[in-house]
Amino acid sequence: MFLQHLLNGVTIGSSYALIALGYTLVYGVLKLINFAHGEIYMIGAYLGFILISLIPTLPPSLQGNVVLLLLCVMLLAALLCALYGYYLERICYKPLRNAPRLSPLISALGASLFLQNFVMITMGARDKIFPQLLKSATITLGGVSFTWLQVAIIASSLLLMAGLSLFINHTKFGTAIRAVSSDPYMAGLLGINVDSVISLTFMAGSFLAACAGVMIGVYYGTINFTLGYLGGIKAFTAAVLGGIGSVGGAMVGGLLLGIIEALGAGYFSSEYKDVYAFFILIGVLILKPSGLLGRKSHERA
Amino acid sequence: MLSVDNIELFYGQVHAVKGVSLTVNAGEIVTLIGANGAGKSSTLKAISGVHPTKAGSITFRGEPLQSLPAHAIVGRGISHCPEGRRIFYELTVRENLLMGGFLLSGTTALERLETVMELFPRLRERLTQLGGTLSGGEQQMLAIGRALMSNPALLMLDEPSLGLAPLVVEKIFQRVVELNQGGLTVLLVEQNAHIALGISHRAYVLETGRVILSGQSADLALDERVQKAYLGG
Ligand SMILES: Nc1ncnc2c1ncn2[C@@H]1O[C@H](COP(=O)(O)OP(=O)(O)OP(=O)(O)O)[C@@H](O)[C@H]1O
Ligand SMILES: [Mg+2]
Numbered sequence: 001m002f003l004q005h006l007l008n009g010v011t012i013g014s015s016y017a018l019i020a021l022g023y024t025l026v027y028g029v030l031k032l033i034n035f036a037h038g039e040i041y042m043i044g045a046y047l048g049f050i051l052i053s054l055i056p057t058l059p060p061s062l063q064g065n066v067v068l069l070l071l072c073v074m075l076l077a078a079l080l081c082a083l084y085g086y087y088l089e090r091i092c093y094k095p096l097r098n099a100p101r102l103s104p105l106i107s108a109l110g111a112s113l114f115l116q117n118f119v120m121i122t123m124g125a126r127d128k129i130f131p132q133l134l135k136s137a138t139i140t141l142g143g144v145s146f147t148w149l150q151v152a153i154i155a156s157s158l159l160l161m162a163g164l165s166l167f168i169n170h171t172k173f174g175t176a177i178r179a180v181s182s183d184p185y186m187a188g189l190l191g192i193n194v195d196s197v198i199s200l201t202f203m204a205g206s207f208l209a210a211c212a213g214v215m216i217g218v219y220y221g222t223i224n225f226t227l228g229y230l231g232g233i234k235a236f237t238a239a240v241l242g243g244i245g246s247v248g249g250a251m252v253g254g255l256l257l258g259i260i261e262a263l264g265a266g267y268f269s270s271e272y273k274d275v276y277a278f279f280i281l282i283g284v285l286i287l288k289p290s291g292l293l294g295r296k297s298h299e300r301a
Numbered sequence: 302m303l304s305v306d307n308i309e310l311f312y313g314q315v316h317a318v319k320g321v322s323l324t325v326n327a328g329e330i331v332t333l334i335g336a337n338g339a340g341k342s343s344t345l346k347a348i349s350g351v352h353p354t355k356a357g358s359i360t361f362r363g364e365p366l367q368s369l370p371a372h373a374i375v376g377r378g379i380s381h382c383p384e385g386r387r388i389f390y391e392l393t394v395r396e397n398l399l400m401g402g403f404l405l406s407g408t409t410a411l412e413r414l415e416t417v418m419e420l421f422p423r424l425r426e427r428l429t430q431l432g433g434t435l436s437g438g439e440q441q442m443l444a445i446g447r448a449l450m451s452n453p454a455l456l457m458l459d460e461p462s463l464g465l466a467p468l469v470v471e472k473i474f475q476r477v478v479e480l481n482q483g484g485l486t487v488l489l490v491e492q493n494a495h496i497a498l499g500i501s502h503r504a505y506v507l508e509t510g511r512v513i514l515s516g517q518s519a520d521l522a523l524d525e526r527v528q529k530a531y532l533g534g
Binding site for chain 1: 349351370371372373375376381383387389390391392396399400401403404407447450451
């Protein structure tokens with residue numbers, strides 16, 4: 001049973017991790033929590049739904065490989081969401097760059113409400129049911145049951161996280177993101193366009209959140225325009241748990257949160273599934289206020 | 302090469318620079334000296350574009366700079382190594398240096414990296430170490446090395462001697478002189494007027510946002526007012 005819960009936890013946790021990365025990256029460069037990030041995740045799920053619904057209209061010759069099609073759907077939804085992220089920052093945050101710290105928070109709440117209602121009005125308030133493209137058989141191995149879809153979700157998430165790590169740690173623009181997180185003033189003096197780096201950060205975070213949205217949509221089969229609220233809060237919790245601002249922390253925090261939830265739901269009661277994580281969060285924050293992998297930030301004058 | 306004409310700079314209500322004018326000719330080391338709060342750093346900030354000016358003009362190689370954002374001014378050949386070094390603590394020494402060459406292409410940046418490491422061999426030994434783990438002197442070398450990565454025509458150094466042992470200070474200024482002999486123009490801000498006047502060609506003395514004296518460094522070092530106020534004589 002334990003392994004079963006663990007596997008379910010990792011499946012959902014890897015999505016939390018992908019969303020949490022967006023919170024942590026943006027916090028790094030702007031020292032701001034992008035509370036509209038959950039809605040980007042929700043929009044990613046909806047874009048996935050729309051694109052998947054379009055699949056039957058493709059010429060039959062293109063419909064052969066469902067796995068490949070789903071992958072394309074995810075990438076396309078993610079690219080579109082990257083644009084959402086870009087404009088979200090341009091419209092809601094950039095004009096408030098030098099405003100009091102509370103202003104962007106209010107702007108984020110406004111953006112959240114707008115995006116939720118926008119989706120509700122254009123897509124309807126009722127749940128959307130994903131078409132069953134993958135008739136995924138359940139496999140049982142050593143007492144643990146899973147579907148290939150689950151395997152694909154975990155594998156894609158891990159690949160995306162590995163890709164992000166490579167990007168952040170081993171490319172010029174990834175290093176620039178870290179430099180801006182460390183000292184935007186100095187980064188500007190060296191010729192780094194800080195505004196572009198901030199945009200890039202929003203786009204990368206939105207890309208990952210959209211991937212999570214599509215995967216979760218396909219996994220559970222139904223989505224709703226309120227999806228971003230709980231998903232956002234959970235992923236934010238994961239980011240804080242791991243240490244906000246830490247890329248590794250967001251990954252660990254997300255996976256841990258998923259596992260805690262699955263174990264809590266499995267061994268205690270699934271009614272309180274959404275609460276266990278917060279107990280753990282409070283516990284961790286009491287013992288280590290900067291989160292599991294978070295470092296104490298050395299503030300500069 | 303650089304000409305600053307009557308600039309005014311404010312921080313909110315604080316009037317930090319009140320009509321400063323100065324010129325830097327190619328090949329010179331020019332130094333700005335003055336007490337704390339005189340507006341030396343603010344003048345550099347105006348030139349590198351990190352803080353806007355209210356009035357006056359700044360031209361570099363005949364082109365106006367003020368309409369450009371800071372990140373574009375670096376590309377014109379001015380590198381500003383600011384007060385307090387501002388090393389990226391969480392980045393390795395190598396990454397710090399490469400960020401200094403952000404505007405260069407990949408291969409040019411690597412060539413520059415090699416040049417800078419020849420200048421400061423200590424950095425080569427520390428390449429994979431995090432910036433925050435370096436000693437103060439090493440951090441200053443890294444800060445200067447990073448500023449040199451963009452291969453600037455004009456290097457602006459803000460208090461490179463701050464908090465360093467005399468021996469290290471001497472070493473760093475020796476490098477600056479060598480760089481200048483190699484053709485680099487330097488605008489130096491220094492509290493340590495002794496050294497600054499010793500290595501520079503010309504100097505400006507700032508007081509509460511104004512230039513109160515300027516001239517050949519050798520002459521200023523003998524000036525009674527300068528001796529009283531800045532050379533402890
Ligand atoms: N960010 C800021 N906000 C408000 N006032 C500032 C700011 N930076 C500098 N000032 C003020 O502007 C004036 C000039 O400061 P500046 O840093 O240019 O002096 P400085 O000559 O470099 O002094 P120091 O030798 O101490 O570095 C000072 O009165 C200072 O208090
Ligand atoms: Mg200063």
